[in-house]
Amino acid sequence: MKHQTAWHAPDVLVIGGGAAGLMAAITAGQRGCSVVVVEHGPEVGRKILISGGGRCNFTNTEMRADRFLSANRHFVKSALSRYKPEDFLALLAKHSIAWHEKKLGQLFCDHSARDIVSMLLAECAAAGVRILTDTRIRHVSRSGDAFRVESSAGEFQPKVVILASGGLSIPKLGASSFAYDVARQFDVPVIKPEPALVPLVFDQPQDGWLKTLAGVSLPVRVSCGKIAFDEALLFTHRGLSGPALLQISSYWQAGQAVKVDMLPGQDLAALLMKLKKAGSKAKAPAALARWLPQRLAAALAAQKASDRPMAEWADKDIQALAQRAQNMQFYPTGTEGFAKAEVTRGGVDTRGLSSRTMQVEAVPGLFMVGEAVDVTGWLGGYNFHWAWASGHAAGEAAAQFRAV
Structure with missing residues (x-):
């Protein structure tokens, strides 16, 4: 195996290289954690790339908790209050990415959604995050104070696992039930996933x-x-x-x-x-x-x-x-089903998670973020912002497990 042994025992292993996963990885890496992102597809951020007609509707100026659906309508408030649209705009400014506002507070890149992916990759590199693509996760289990994650790239033994593998929408991009399967394995309830933002x-x-x-x-x-x-x-x-x-x-x-x-x-x-x-x-x-x-x-x-x-x-x-x-x-x-749905309604039941950290209450070190969770935003940048906010919350909290 060509990967360095040290990378197989990181502080944080992020499963899923989409918007929420990359934000979680960046945030944890910036706080001194060793971080590995594993993505089963050939590249990260594929849903970002196709969004907003290729220009990515990355957030909305009218970010409000009542524009999200969840069995617990208050769940989103903590994460949204600590990572706001202006925080993401500051990140765009840092990377000189031009953007514009359309109707109803929707914000888009002037040029291309690939600018967002490039920005996230640059932030990952600066934070020392290692990204592995074309990597399949075979099994996740708890082993003492760490986890044991078996993959096609070998076995990982992270202190923290952040599940950011998304929901069931757009299966052609590799959507799967992986996050739900792991949740059930650790006795976290799952609310029936259904297509949302769909014809x-x-x-x-x-x-x-x-x-x-x-x-x-x-x-x-x-x-x-x-x-x-x-x-x-x-x-x-x-x-x-x-x-x-x-x-x-x-x-x-x-x-x-x-x-x-x-x-x-x-x-x-x-x-x-x-x-x-x-x-x-x-x-x-x-x-x-x-x-x-x-x-x-x-x-x-x-x-x-x-x-x-x-x-x-x-x-x-x-x-x-x-x-x-x-x-x-x-x-x-x-x-028209998950093939045409922009997001998934339902998912990992928020009753099993901390709204502040996104950690599974009964399993220290296990976090669930983004579309995998029972949080569905309105059309217009809300779901991407939930990815940024929930990923940021988990990345911050993961730092407490950092090796010293």
């Missing part, structure tokens, strides 16, 4: 007309239960997608209705009544097309099957048409 699909024949709208996009208000989002909706060949729908998918449960207002902030019934009173000769498709995309207007009007001009429409029919456009209810039959 919803419709298989019922009555929703067949939706497929004719594939490619149509418009700003809407989407709601499910008491939660609502005002963003863009995209019709697809299988159902609905777009930012508004991805957001609501994290809250949607099987059997629930998803409501869509296709003209948020306006009263379509009043607008159509105004046309009627003005004696408009426009038929419903042309009338609706004043405010909605033409194909959508035609599809909505076709549901009423009327070729009369608006001036001849009964008030009740105008109300019904407006109601259809502004309070349409869909009943999804499912999601």
Whole structure:
């Protein structure tokens, strides 16, 4: 074996070379720990590289605890309070990485997501972190005051293991149940993992007309239960997608209705009544097309099957048409699954972890961070920031195990 023997007994072994794992490694290394990162893929940060259209939506200026889903809604508060968006921006400034803000506080790299990965690798190098790629973990066990980790690169005996191997989203990048398997091995409960920030699909024949709208996009208000989002909706060949729908998918449960207002902030019934009173000769498709995309207007009007001009429409029919456009209810039959999900909802139960350190309460030296944990953020940089914050918290706490 070519690896130095000393590296097989590090203070900290980080399993997973994604955003949370690299941040944990950097933080622990900066505090004097010897750190090894093992990544089963060919390179680290692959999810970073494909994010944000290749520009990585790395955080959000509106970072708030109530924009995260978890069985314990207070769990994220400690880590978020100790690693804030301005902390990550300071790191970007240190490496002269230009960035810009889009809508809703979303921050992106000006150039490329690879700038983020390069920055993290530079920080790892400066902190003396060793990174091993194409390395498979075969077994993790506790051995006295340390752990025994068997891998394709040999056996490691770290004092600390930080599990940062992610959830089940995007399996083509190597997503697996590894973190959940290890959690269960150490008697840490796991909340059922499900796809989140994912398109919803419709298989019922009555929703067949939706497929004719594939490619149509418009700003809407989407709601499910008491939660609502005002963003863009995209019709697809299988159902609905777009930012508004991805957001609501994290809250949607099987059997629930998803409501869509296709003209948020306006009263379509009043607008159509105004046309009627003005004696408009426009038929419903042309009338609706004043405010909605033409194909959508035609599809909505076709549901009423009327070729009369608006001036001849009964008030009740105008109300019904407006109601259809502004309070349409869909009943999804499912999601497009982990293959299309940006993140995983559920995961390692936070009741078994310290919210301050991310350490497993019953197993000193074992930490779990990032997407593996039952914390799911909104679309728009929240999940990356959770990776930075939770990784930072674990890296700080791992330093107490450092060899002296």
